[in-house]
Amino acid sequence: MDTFNDLDTLLFHGDLRRRVNVKWESLRAIGLVSRGYNPDEILAFKLLPASWFVPRVRTRLNADLDWACMPKKVVIGAPGHETLHAYYYIHCGVAGYRDVVNGPGMDNAHGFFFTLVAETIEVETGLNLFAGIESPNR
Numbered sequence: 001m002d003t004f005n006d007l008d009t010l011l012f013h014g015d016l017r018r019r020v021n022v023k024w025e026s027l028r029a030i031g032l033v034s035r036g037y038n039p040d041e042i043l044a045f046k047l048l049p050a051s052w053f054v055p056r057v058r059t060r061l062n063a064d065l066d067w068a069c070m071p072k073k074v075v076i077g078a079p080g081h082e083t084l085h086a087y088y089y090i091h092c093g094v095a096g097y098r099d100v101v102n103g104p105g106m107d108n109a110h111g112f113f114f115t116l117v118a119e120t121i122e123v124e125t126g127l128n129l130f131a132g133i134e135s136p137n138r
């Protein structure tokens with residue numbers, strides 16, 4: 001969770017503090033298989049607020065994978081990717097979905113502005129924000 005807080009501080013000046021619930025969890029346990037995802041290939045996943053009883057964006061880091069063998073730019077980049085989704089959701093009401101139009105390399109979950117910001121963060125930080133994300137198209 002320190003990584004998430006550090007990313008929030010660096011990228012969003014702490015704006016997401018106490019607005020996102022982050023924890024390690026088995027992605028199999030939260031039902032990704034039934035949604036058509038392969039939890040063996042996904043590092044992190046976001047769950048949007050589902051009701052008044054679950055009011056915050058939830059970021060789940062895949063506890064089933066061995067993160068120690070992954071490059072640091074991926075280990076930090078995957079939570080960074082989900083942090084960006086959380087920022088979009090909290091401030092725009094969508095999590096980066098179809099924000100304008102999809103172009104090359106984009107998909108329904110990562111529209112033009114999300115991709116532009118994520119790629120800018122990648123250039124500025126050297127992180128890899130698109131490794132092990134929830135979309136099968138990248």
Ligand SMILES: [Zn+2]
Binds near residue numbers: 081109
């Ligand atoms: Zn994403």
